[in-house]
Amino acid sequence: MTIKDIARECGVSISTVSRVLNGRPDVREEVRQRVLSCMQRHNYIPNNTARDLVKTSSDTVGLVVRGVSNPFYANIIKTIQQEIDLAGYTLVMQQIHSGEDEIKCGAIMEREKKLRGVIFLGGRSDYTDAEIALVNVPFVCCSYTNSYGNLSANRYSSVSIEDEETAFRAVEALYHMGHRRIAALISEKDDRSVSELRYGGYLRALKTYGVEQDDDLVVCAGNYDMPGAYHAVRELLQREKEFTALFCISDSMAIAAMRALKDGGVSVPESCSVFSIDGLEMAEYTDPRLTTLSQPTELMGQESVRTLLGLIEGNSAHKQVIVQAALKAGGSVRPI
Amino acid sequence: MTIKDIARECGVSISTVSRVLNGRPDVREEVRQRVLSCMQRHNYIPNNTARDLVKTSSDTVGLVVRGVSNPFYANIIKTIQQEIDLAGYTLVMQQIHSGEDEIKCGAIMEREKKLRGVIFLGGRSDYTDAEIALVNVPFVCCSYTNSYGNLSANRYSSVSIEDEETAFRAVEALYHMGHRRIAALISEKDDRSVSELRYGGYLRALKTYGVEQDDDLVVCAGNYDMPGAYHAVRELLQREKEFTALFCISDSMAIAAMRALKDGGVSVPESCSVFSIDGLEMAEYTDPRLTTLSQPTELMGQESVRTLLGLIEGNSAHKQVIVQAALKAGGSVRPI
Numbered sequence: 001m002t003i004k005d006i007a008r009e010c011g012v013s014i015s016t017v018s019r020v021l022n023g024r025p026d027v028r029e030e031v032r033q034r035v036l037s038c039m040q041r042h043n044y045i046p047n048n049t050a051r052d053l054v055k056t057s058s059d060t061v062g063l064v065v066r067g068v069s070n071p072f073y074a075n076i077i078k079t080i081q082q083e084i085d086l087a088g089y090t091l092v093m094q095q096i097h098s099g100e101d102e103i104k105c106g107a108i109m110e111r112e113k114k115l116r117g118v119i120f121l122g123g124r125s126d127y128t129d130a131e132i133a134l135v136n137v138p139f140v141c142c143s144y145t146n147s148y149g150n151l152s153a154n155r156y157s158s159v160s161i162e163d164e165e166t167a168f169r170a171v172e173a174l175y176h177m178g179h180r181r182i183a184a185l186i187s188e189k190d191d192r193s194v195s196e197l198r199y200g201g202y203l204r205a206l207k208t209y210g211v212e213q214d215d216d217l218v219v220c221a222g223n224y225d226m227p228g229a230y231h232a233v234r235e236l237l238q239r240e241k242e243f244t245a246l247f248c249i250s251d252s253m254a255i256a257a258m259r260a261l262k263d264g265g266v267s268v269p270e271s272c273s274v275f276s277i278d279g280l281e282m283a284e285y286t287d288p289r290l291t292t293l294s295q296p297t298e299l300m301g302q303e304s305v306r307t308l309l310g311l312i313e314g315n316s317a318h319k320q321v322i323v324q325a326a327l328k329a330g331g332s333v334r335p336i
Numbered sequence: 337m338t339i340k341d342i343a344r345e346c347g348v349s350i351s352t353v354s355r356v357l358n359g360r361p362d363v364r365e366e367v368r369q370r371v372l373s374c375m376q377r378h379n380y381i382p383n384n385t386a387r388d389l390v391k392t393s394s395d396t397v398g399l400v401v402r403g404v405s406n407p408f409y410a411n412i413i414k415t416i417q418q419e420i421d422l423a424g425y426t427l428v429m430q431q432i433h434s435g436e437d438e439i440k441c442g443a444i445m446e447r448e449k450k451l452r453g454v455i456f457l458g459g460r461s462d463y464t465d466a467e468i469a470l471v472n473v474p475f476v477c478c479s480y481t482n483s484y485g486n487l488s489a490n491r492y493s494s495v496s497i498e499d500e501e502t503a504f505r506a507v508e509a510l511y512h513m514g515h516r517r518i519a520a521l522i523s524e525k526d527d528r529s530v531s532e533l534r535y536g537g538y539l540r541a542l543k544t545y546g547v548e549q550d551d552d553l554v555v556c557a558g559n560y561d562m563p564g565a566y567h568a569v570r571e572l573l574q575r576e577k578e579f580t581a582l583f584c585i586s587d588s589m590a591i592a593a594m595r596a597l598k599d600g601g602v603s604v605p606e607s608c609s610v611f612s613i614d615g616l617e618m619a620e621y622t623d624p625r626l627t628t629l630s631q632p633t634e635l636m637g638q639e640s641v642r643t644l645l646g647l648i649e650g651n652s653a654h655k656q657v658i659v660q661a662a663l664k665a666g667g668s669v670r671p672i
Contacts, residue, residue: 069410071618078405078431085430090449093429094421095414113426226621252618259621282407282588285562285595287623 006042010034026138061308062115063093066102066122067224071252072278072297073121076142079301080119087309089116098187098224103127107134117312119304126192127151138311142304143295145320148192157311159303159321163194163277166293166325167201168208170275171247173327175209177335179245179273182206183217185232185257186249187224195224198249198277216241221253229253233260244272244336251278251292258286258332273333277325289330296323342378346370397644398451399429402438402458403560407588408614408633409457412478415637416455423645425452434523434560439463443470453648455640462528463487474647478640479631481656484528493647495639495657499530499613502629502661503537504544506611507583509663511545513671515581515609518542519553521568521593522585523560531560534585534613552577557589565589569596580608580672587614587628594622594668609669613661625666632659 003021007014012031019027020035027035061084065073077093084091092113096105102123109115118139126148132139132155145158174182184202187195199218206213219236221228229248237260246261248254254276258268266272268288276283279294303321310316339357343350348367355363356371363371397420401409413429420427428449432441438459445451454475462484468475468491481494510518520538523531535554542549555572557564565584572582573596582597584590590612594604602608604624612619615630639657646652 069414069617071407071410074405074407074410081429081431090428092426093417095417226617230621255618256621259623259625262623281405281562282591282618285566285592287595287598289595 006035006038010038059088060090060092060113060115061312062106062109062113062118063091064102064106064109064118064120064123065093065095066100066120067098069095070122070224071280071282072250072295073143075281075297076121076301076304079298080121080142080305083302083305087305089309098122103131103134106139107136110135110137117308119308122194124192125149125194125197127156129155132156138308140304140308140311142300144194147197153320154318157307157318157320159300159307159323161295161323161325163197164201164204166277167198167247167249168205169201169325170277170293171202171205172209174245174247174273174275174333175205175211177245177273177333179336180211181214181217181241181243182211182245182247183219183236183241183243184247184249185219185221185229185236185253187228187253188220188222189218195249202247214241217243224250224253226252226256229256230260233257234264237261237264237266245333246272246274248274248276251276251280251283251290254290254292254332255280255283255286258288258290269332269334273336275333279325279328283330284328286330286332288332290328291330291333292328293325294328295325299323342371342374346374395424396426396428396449396451397648398442398445398449398454399427400438400442400445400454400456400459401429401431402436402456403434405431406458406560407616407618408586408631409479411617411633412457412637412640415634416457416478416641419638419641423641425645434458439467439470442475443472446471446473453644455644458530460528461485461530461533463492465491468492474644476640476644476647478636480530483533489656490654493643493654493656495636495643495659497631497659497661499533500537500540502613503534503583503585504541505537505661506613506629507538507541508545510581510583510609510611510669511541511547513581513609513669515672516547517550517553517577517579518547518581518583519555519572519577519579520583520585521555521557521565521572521589523564523589524556524558525554531585538583550577553579560586560589562588562592565592566596569593570600573597573600573602581669582608582610584610584612587612587616587619587626590626590628590668591616591619591622594624594626605668605670609672611669615661615664619666620664622666622668624668626664627666627669628664629661630664631661635659 003017007017020032081091102120106118117137119142121142125144141158145160186199216239219232221232248257254274268274276292279292283290339353343353356368417427438456442454453473455478457478461480477494481496522535552575555568557568584593590610604610611627613629615628619626
């Protein structure tokens with residue numbers, strides 16, 4: 001009696017039998033029972049050597065951070081680490097650049113470190129079934145979700161704000177303050193990720209309020225870094241197009257943008273309002289303080305760990321958790 | 337039956353069999369299956385001793401970060417992680433508050449995670465032999481050294497700037513710009529750590545140049561956080577003592593201090609120059625840009641890993657590496 005025979009008799013795939021053997025959560029209860037009773041009936045004894053080969057070491061969880069030294073992640077990483085420790089697991093972290101492939105990195109880590117699960121902190125929002133099949137353990141997307149993909153809701157887990165809607169709210173707020181010439185500082189228009197989503201919210205807000213969209217008011221930094229943001233805004237100023245407000249897709253980019261505006265002779269908020277998204281601690285100390293829609297980072301870290309451990313321990317199903325961004329009013333915006 | 341026999345029977349190389357045994361992803365699925373079923377057929381039991389040599393438990397290095405979410409550490413952590421990965425080890429990180437005991441944390445981690453070595457990022461500078469005896473594996477102190485302790489040089493390793501001397505240089509520079517009433521923002525006067533060392537450099541500079549030291553010009557934040565620094569400087573302003581410059585022991589504290597000065601109606605650098613130590617990327621974007629003595633964080637991360645691996649692999653002895661801070665001139669200081 002082999003695993004193949006069990007699979008044939010139960011009418012399931014070999015990998016399903018293997019998942020049952022390894023106590024994986026992604027097997028329907030009815031199927032699990034059918035496989036287990038078939039094994040009992042035949043006194044099937046799993047080949048332990050073979051099982052050990054594919055078994056994960058017992059307590060390691062991976063964290064893949066995409067976007068090296070993004071200060072927005074600091075508080076989430078701290079929370080994830082604390083929660084993983086409290087739960088008795090070990091966290092192994094890997095940081096990659098925002099251009100790298102987090103799924104591939106997670107898949108390699110999973111095998112090398114024998115992970116029980118992975119949290120992806122930052123990533124693309126357009127995964128396919130084939131792509132995520134690379135990762136053989138439960139995973140949670142933290143700070144993003146499958147907005148552009150076609151994964152069914154019972155195939156993946158995520159914890160995030162509604163990026164498009166949050167950007168819409170920021171630009172809407174600028175509109176209500178009287179701004180009509182609203183520029184945007186983004187990373188890329190089509191990165192299938194946070195930048196594209198927040199850019200989408202910007203476009204929808206302009207459209208909703210009947211504001212003509214001007215491509216000359218949109219600058220792409222090409223990345224999420226501060227030097228990139230700084231140079232993009234310097235370039236925006238060189239276009240000599242009038243604008244009274246600048247929407248930035250992240251706080252760290254907004255801080256670099258305020259520096260670029262100042263260096264270009266534009267005072268914030270007198271000549272240009274700046275509004276962004278994230279809620280960095282540092283943004284409370286800049287001059288002027290940044291007005292931003294703040295993400296609940298501690299809650300996001302906690303929910304990510306809770307969701308992942310539920311999946312690992314088999315007592316909960318995939319879910320997409322949406323959290324709310326809250327306004328932190330600074331001094332970087334003014335009504336006109 | 338040995339790994340050699342398996343390889344021969346499957347028509348693959350020994351290293352391919354080894355990769356399958358170690359769950360590595362770089363093996364074609366068809367080859368993996370062939371190898372696994374050959375093993376099952378022969379009830380092959382991998383030689384555990386040999387496997388353990390390459391298994392995760394024996395290749396783990398710990399990183400204890402003291403001072404949760406200190407932005408100065410971000411670049412060092414990134415570098416340490418990259419270098420550890422490159423060397424084929426696994427990094428496990430733990431973050432603790434600046435009041436917690438890093439040695440105790442490292443000692444517990446060492447046992448729980450079966451570490452090969454530990455890097456302490458931030459810590460006290462007064463270890464005793466009895467204290468470090470808790471840690472049974474090689475360790476390196478990164479960003480601090482045993483300034484107040486009595487460990488002999490062949491008992492510990494460290495990578496750091498000369499904190500006292502660097503603070504001396506900062507205050508000396510303010511003196512040469514004409515400042516005589518120089519305030520100091522520190523964490524504590526006697527924390528046996530970075531704050532006490534840099535405060536010592538401040539005191540020595542005043543003494544060297546014959547400037548009278550005024551205790552009313554020294555404020556202790558009690559920690560290294562931005563809110564603590566902000567409130568300390570607001571308190572300093574309430575004392576209504578005249579000062580024309582403020583020396584800060586860290587960039588993040590200096591950024592909070594500039595905010596507090598501004599909120600108290602004191603403009604930087606017109607009414608007060610601000611000079612600090614660290615070299616955060618963020619400090620290049622504040623208004624004004626911060627003038628600071630910048631630590632070579634990438635080099636510090638690299639040297640820490642190199643030193644630790646030398647100790648682990650037994651091909652080098654303990655050493656104390658001193659690196660140099662370099663001036664990053666901003667706009668937060670002016671001659672008077």
